[in-house]
Every structure is written in structure tokens, then in C-alpha cells.
Amino acid sequence: MASTYQPIAPISLHGFVPPVSALCFDPVADSLWIGSDAGLVAAYHTTRGVRGVSFPVGTPSAIQKIVAGDNFVRASATRGNSLGSWAKSGINKWFYTSSSNVTTFSSSQSITAVANVNPELILVNSSTGDLVRQVQLQSLVTQLQFNHLMLISGSADGIVRLHDSRTGTTKAGGEGQVRAHLGGIQGLQTSGNYIFTFGLGQRQPRPFIDPLVKVYDIRTFRPLPPIPFSSGPSFIHVLPQRLSTVAIVSNQGLVNVVDASNPGASEFYQLDIASVLTASAISPTSMYMAFGDADGMVHLLSQAENGSVPLNGFDGQAIEWADTPAPLPEIEWTDDTPLNSIGLPYYETPLLSSWTAQFAVSGSFSPPPPKIPSQVLNSMRTNDNIAYASLPRELRSRRNVTSTGTRKHNGRFRSGKSRATEDEEGLTAFDPVGDQVPQAYRQVEIEYSKFGVEDFDFAFYNRTNYSGLESHILNSYTNALVQVMHYSWPIRKLVKAHIAANCPREHCLSCELGFAVRMLEDANGTNCQSSNFCKTVGVLAHSSNALELVDYGRDASAVDYAHKIQAFHRFLIDHLSVEGNVFLPNAIQLRRSRWHNANTSQPITQFLGIGGKNVSSCLNCGTVREKDNTTHIIEMAYPRKNESSVPTDFNSILRSSILRQFSHKATCQSCKQVAQFTSKRAVSTQELPLILAVNTCVYNEESLSFWQDNRNQTFLQPYVRLNGQQADGNDDEELVEYELRAVIVQVLHRDKNSHLVALVKVPDAQKQEGTKSPWHIFNDFVVQNLTEEEALSFPDVWKIPAILYLERKGLEQEVDLSRLPDGIEPSILSRDTSISLHRDPTRVRHECLRPEELPRPGTLVAIDAEFVSMQQEESELRSDGSNKVLRPARLSLARVSVLRGDGLKQGLPLIDDHIHTSEIIVDYLTEYSGIKFGDLDPNISPYTLTPLKLVYKKLRLLVDRGCIFIGHGLSKDFRIINIFVPPEQVIDTVDLYFLPSRQRRLSLRFLSWIVLDQTIQTDTHDSIEDARSALNLYNKYIEFEEEGIFNEKLDEVYKEGRRYVHLLLLR
Secondary structure, three states: OOOOOEEEEEEEOOOOOOOEEEEEEOOOOOEEEEEEOOOEEEEEEOOOOEEEEEEEOOOOOOEEEEEEOOOOEEEEEOOOOEEEEEOOOOOEEEEEEOOOOEEEEEEOOOEEEEEEOOOEEEEEEOOOOOEEEEEEOOOOEEEEEEOOOOEEEEEOOOEEEEEOOOOOOEOHHHOOEEEOOOOOEEEEEEEOOEEEEEEEEEEOOEEEEOOEEEEEEOOOOEEEEEEEOOOOOOEEEEOOOOOOEEEEEOOOOEEEEEEOOEEEEEEEEEOOOOOOEEEEEEOOOOOEEEEEEOOOEEEEEEOOHHHOOOOOOOOOOOOOOOOOOOOOOOOOOOOOOOHHHOOOOOOOOOOOOOOOHHHOOOOOOOOOOOOOOHHHHHOOEEEOOEEEOOOOHHHHHHOOOOOOOOOOOOOOEHHHHHHOOHHHHOOOOOOOOOOOOOHHHOOOOOOOEOOEHHHEOHHHHEOOOOOOEOOOOOOHHHHHHHHHHHOOHHHHHHHHHHHHOOOOOOOOHHHHHHHHHHHHHHHOOOOEOOHHHHHHHHHHHHHOOOHHHOOOOOOHHHOOHHHHHHHHHHHHHHHHHHHOOOOOOOOOEEOOOOOOOOOOOOHHHHHHOEOOEEEEEEOOOOOEEEEEOOEOEEEOOOOOOOOOOOOOOHHHHHHHHHOOEEEEEEEOOOOOOEEEEEEEEEOOHHHOOOEEEEEOOOOOHHHHHHHOOEOOEOOOOOEEEEOOEOOOOOEOOOOEEEEEEEEEEEEEOOOOOEEEEEEEEOOHHHHOOOOOOOEEEEEOOEEEEOOHHHHHOOOOOOEEEEEEEEEEOOHHHHEEOOOOOOOOOHHHHHOOOOOOOOOOHHHOOOOOOOHHHOOOOOOEEEEEEEEEEEEOOEEEEOOOOOEEEEEOOEEEEEEEEEEEOOOOOOOOEEEEEEEEOOOOOOEOOHHHHOOOOOOOOOOOOOOOEEEHHHHHHHHHHHHHOOOEEEEOOHHHHHHHHOOOOOHHHEEEHHHHOOOOOOOOOOOHHHHHHHHOOOOOOOOOOOHHHHHHHHHHHHHHHHHHHHHOOHHHHHHHHHHHHHHHHHHHHHO
């Protein structure tokens, strides 16, 4: 026997569909299990490759993984949502079907762990295939491996995580995880105390194969020296007889056998292959290595000469050969031989096709064809056995027509209000039948008429003074959290002050949240949309590889929104903490400086930060270590059912979650032993935050049972009294009281669809009379008042808590925010800013305001904007031929022009900015916008190019300084720009030149032609030209009103328009 590997004759797979997609050596038999690209698993025996049993796995797609044991074979396919276990004779033992495609799996003696694309970790019984536990994951898992202590996963976000092998859960606080590769993990193996991984890196910012195999010590989770492999690893296997040695394989056939403890001692082998490798495996005794290629060949490396040793390394179980079928009888075929002499196979049970009397079907299988009308028969002519007839006039209106019932729309449209009856006004149009969810909590979908989303009657669903947010935007699941942040006045003050500061970031959640709360503050009950905030969420989530936060418009039944919003809650607070360092050091003053974070540099931490220490004690030597720790969000932890002595009221569970105590194993630096540690968080009463932000972490029925109403008593209380604990374990005597201000809940319907709503105790509503209580439900754009009992109650499983916000009593008296900046710096209107590298001075048509020209309340400005399409409209064609819009096209601001509306420079632009965007533009809409390819690219644009946030600040400043905007069709423009302008600050010429009795609004082009005698928009649109035309139309309106002839002129305009349309029809 040789000490190194030698190539032996490859196995040629006859009748096999290439490529080889998976390989696995049988641990107890002289067999190699091979997976094909067509979804078949087959056994090949001995090194000669004698084919044995084969069976399909499920879907006809490539086998992604095979695991063989003493008496089973388990496998899954790449595009399948199932995992099966078979006996080695090919008989299926069990088959588990997941809710989505399976990405990988791993088996232990009692548990099989399965990961899917939802992403979820599913634990099933290895013997029966029954579901044991289901856990939501933070990212898509691509690799799973059991070791002797726990379950190890590798994810698409590049993080290796340790899971409890019994529950599948990970450790709290980010422990037990490490980012191994920036671009995702493609291979993971574990042996003893080692973890080996390979994956993708990122370079400018494209992914590439990381040439390093990372090595980690599972005891400390610290990295060891990596193993370089310049050819790029495609497969990795641990040699079973040498626990620190791995075989690293490239897809070009280079094999490197290296010892992680002694990287210098390595062996290299180059396979003689004609194509790329697609699978590899190593035998249980390390005697053989097998490599499958794209041509359907299996190449072997062996330590045994000429493959004289069985594949499993010893004489094990006998090979199970398929039964040999009996030979068919010889038939002497003649002209008189009856066909039934061929016969059929023998069956022990009756065939399904052998129908009995009770299954016999009588009568015709379809209705008789309709009779041909006599009018058609009388005029019918026949030619070559084909009959022809003309369709009589009286039957023409009935051809190809099917009768359908009247379809009722859930949506209400402003254009149809005049036709609505009094009874219809009283209907709750969003009240689906047969659902246990109360009406106020049910989801209402926005519907679109021929006039677009602007025609939807949002006011019907909100008759309060508090604005809702529209839900047809991607990432609008964040609406509930935006509302909570808006009605938490310290956070609202912080983000409003942030937009007044000079923030250098192009994509900033603090800025966009500040703009959103300003819009909600000004709207006073008018519906709003947080499109810029939602867009920034998607951009930052992608850049942070937090893909689980991105809303891809999937079916709501496939998304756990409670988990999603809690993950986004952590993401948002982390970004607010990082982005908030734009103020002066002492901008926020706490009148009582007893809190530990009174002088911190991070504003959000001064309100949400929980200080204290993590105290760890070694149970072996008694060493105690303390480490300062600050966190912003409390993750609730619930007592187990067998812990009967632990209090289960909300106050106690919240306090124990803050002072969380847990145990773990680690290496003690004092006694140098692997010992059991107990850890707890010591937080004094003085270190409790001003605002408690809580993730409820209700992920199973056991946790939800704590929240369910019991004997008309609610688990959640409106007020909570808490005290802290010192590092020595003694409780503080001082108590602080918190008031519940907001709750975000997931509403789960019978059809498994879900959405999020916010229940907020609105501060302003506490002073109003005539309301049930200060509590309001913000169900996207549906806003209603509700009682405190309704807000705190959790009557059934349809209402699942997700996030809580509690404020310390007397918070307003404890905080001084007067030093925060108030208002945007007016000088931005006097600065000419452009990021275009090649701006053409001849294309600059605007002149910035001089300091003495800065606008005052009542200053007139004319405005027009142009847009480009970032996403096409999504619609479906119904069976009756009607078209339903599922999601409207998403437009983005591309150019905005603002002109002086009065004074000596009337009509001169003060802003003419093209807007830079980092997103992909799907349609420049050049015919309507005048924007062409390259106009928004800072490398080649000849125009003044400005970031969207800076343009938004300029418009926000004009609104705040009381400017009156003149334009044509401004409601749609302001909606897409995502800014609210009070109605008293808008003069829209589309409304000035409108006769309600005619029910038709006139275009800017027609009005300019008929009123101003000017021709505009001949080739494309120009925003300066359009804004100037609107300004001139307004001046004409003032002139006609002063002369008292406006109504007469408007009638003439409509008459001329009707005559013009009539002439066009005659042509």
C-alpha cells in the first residue's frame, strides 16, 4: 500500500445523464452513490463501477447533496422543496416537503437539519421525517454541518453561525458568529475543534473566489492561519483519519492535501480531466477520493494499488443487487397469433384502471353543443364539405360575449363620488367577509382607476388629523416603524434637526426619516408616502448585505413580517447611531446628569442607550470579569414552561430581559480550562434609558401564549415600574416608571397573509375632546381611533406583537433640545452646487439667489419637474379583458426648475438642477421629460447635476419660508418628489382654468396655445419652459380677474377646445 494517492481507472457511467452533480461514499458497503443532473440517485459498486439500484429524488433537477449512512441514503435536489430518505434497496422511508426550495441539509443520529430559501432552519426527525422545530434565520443558509457539540451554518451573507443542535437557535448578542467571507460561503467542513470554510470575496465591488480557506477554532471562535489555494477552492473535505487535514479541490482538477496544523507539509495532485469538476467526495477511511466531471466520468485517487481495497476500506455489508426479472416466454409469431398472447405484467392488487360498477359514469361528459340559429342555417352555403354563412345583423351584438356578474371594487375613487348613493357611503368597503380579524386591523389594498393612484379616495379611510402612509411602495412594511418614530417626540426632534445639519452622506436614513416626519407633521391628516425613505432602506440594505430586509414584492404569506420589522428595527437604530454625529458636542442637554450616557457623542444613545456591565463568572475557578456594554434595543426572553417559580407578568419578563442571565462554555483565561460560565447584565436604575425600545421576539406559540388575554386581563400594561441591579447582584431600591407609547403588531389572516400595523398613543390626542382615547391605529393609510383596552388586548393568534416603545415618565421635563439646529440653512439657495465633472457653462440657465433675494412668506415661485421611470408598471390581464394595475410605475425626480415669480427678474430660474441617481433607470421617458441617456451621469453630463437630498432640501426650505408655488398639475409632481406643500401655498393652473361642469381638465400645452398664443412642448418637454408658461397663465388669470372677464374667457377656451377636438375627429 502506498503512502500517497495514485490515480486509478475512472468509472464511466453508462446511461447516466451528465454532469455528475453529487457524490457520496457508502460508509459500510463497497458502493459509491452518485447524483445526476436529471434528479436520479444511483449506486455504483466496486472500483469497476457496476451499476446497482437507482431512484428519483423528486423534481427532475440536479441532485445537490447526498448523505449515506448504515441503512439509509438521504438526498435533495437543487430546485426541489423536499428532502427524502431511502433504504439502500431504493424504497422510500420518508419524504419531508418544505414551504420553499431546500438549499442544503445535514444529518445527525436523531435530527436532520434542513435550510430553505425563506430563510428558515427546519429540524426533522431522522427516523420518521416528522417536523420537530422551525426557526427563522437572519440570512439564506448555503452550508450546514453537524459536529460533536452543535450545528454549524454558513450563510449567503458570509457569516458562520453556531446553532443549538436541539433547538436550532443562535446565541444572543452576536456571540457564536463570525464573518468569514464578504460575498457568501460556498463550502464548509468541520472536524474536531476546527471549522474550514471557503467562499466569495468582494473587489470593487464585484464578487470573486476567495483564494484563502479560512480556519477557525470552534472553542474560541477565533481565526487560525488560513490555507492559501491560488487556483480557487471549489470543494473541501476533511480526511476522516487525519482530523486536522483537508483536501482542497479546484474545478480544474488540482487537489491539495494539507494539514492545518502544519501547512508546510502538503501534497498536490493534478487530475487528467477533459472538462470541469462538478462534484467530489472522500471515503470514510480516506482510502479513496472521487471526483465527478461535467462529462459524466468519475475519476478516482486511491492509496491502494490498483484499487484492491473496497471503496469503504473494509469488507462490510453485502451489496444489495436488484432482483433478476424472469425471462419472457418465446412467442412464435404468425398471422393468426392473437395480440393478447403478449400478456401484461402480473399485479398482486387490482389496477386503478379496473373500474367497478359504483364508479361507472352515465350520460354525456359535456353539455351538448348549442344549436345553430335558423337565420344562419337558411343562408348557409357548402363548398368542399365546409359550410359558410354570413352573420345576421340581429346576432352581431351577441357574438363572443359571455355574461358575467357585476365586479365590485374594494377601492373607492374620488372620480366616482358623485355617482355614489347614500347607502354606499355608509359601507365599509374594506370589510372582507369571514375573517376573525377586526375591521380596523384588516389590510386595504390601493386600487387604481384610469386616473391613477391620485384618484383613490384615501380620505374615506382616514377621518382623523393624523396622516397615514401609502402601502404600494416596495419596503413599505417600514411604515409602522416610521409612524412610531414620528410620534416619539425626542426622536422626531433629533431627525428634524439632522436635516438642518450638513450631512455629507448621499444615502442617509436619518435624513430621509427627518424628511418623512416633517411631511407627516405638515400633512395634518392628508395621506403621505415615504418613497424616498423606502428607497434608501433598499440601497443601504444591499450595501450592508442585509438582504433579508429588502422587500422584493413577494407573496405576503411567504414573509414573516414580525421578524422582518424587528431586524429592520436593529438596522435602523444602528444607522441612526452612526449617522447622528453631526451636531455640536453639547447640543442635547439632560437637566439631570445622573444617567451614564449624559455626555455621549451619539444623540440616539442618549435616549435609547442602556449602559451597564456584562459580568461573567467561571464556575471552575470562580474568576469574575466585567466588561462595559451599551445596547439600544431589548430583546425579550421568556421563561420555559418547566420554570414554574419564575414570574410571568409583563413587568417581570421585561426586567429579566434587561438583566438577562445565561450560561455558556468557553476557555477560562485564568484556569486555562474549558469551563462553564454564567453571564449576566448588570444595569443600575440610573443607567436605564429615557426610552425603552423592545423587540418582543415572539417566534413560536409558547412565547405568544404569554401575550394572550387571560380572564379579561391583558398581559401588556399601560405603565411599567422597573428597578435595576448592581454588579454584585443586589437590586436597586429606586424605581422608575415607564409609559407605553407605541406597539407594532403583525396581523395574520386566515389565508396566511400578514401585514404590520402601529398602535400609537398620540401625544396631541391626549388633549383633544371627543375621542375614545389617545390611542390610534395606523394601518398604512387607514387611521382610526381606538380604546386603550383594544390597543393592549391580544385576544387571539391573529395579533402578534413585534416592537414596543416605552417612555420614562416626566421625559419632557428632563430633556432640553433647544440647542439643536432648527431649520435648514438658507444659504443653500445662494450656492451653485454641481457634481458634474464636465458641466457646460453655456447650458447653465439659472442664477442663484443673492442673500437679499432670499424668499419671504408670500413670495411667488413657478415650478415644474421632470421624471424618469425606475420600475415599469405591473399589471394583469383578466379573463374578461379588463386590465388591473397591481403596482404602478415607480418614477424618480430627474430635473426640477424653480423660477422667480415676481420682481424685476420675474421668470428667471433660481434652481435648474438635474438629479443624480445611483439606481438603474429603465426608461428615460425622453418624449415627456426631455431627459436623455447621460444627462444624469456625473462623468458625462453637461448640466448642473445635484444629489437628490440637496434638491429636496432646497424645496423644503422654500416651503418652510412660505413661498407660494405656481405650476400646472403640481399635486402629482409633489407626490412623486415626496414632499407635502400646504394647499394655501399652491396655485395650480390646472385648477384655475377648470369648469367643474365640463369634468375635463385642460393641458398646459393647449392653454398656452389658446390663452398665451404660444406653442410649447413641440419635440420634448422643458421644465423651464413649462414653469414659465404656468407663470404666464397665472398672470393672465390675474389680468382677466381684474377686468372681470375671466369666466367669459374660460367659456371661450372650452368652446374652442371642443371645436378643436371635433376637427381632429373629422380628419
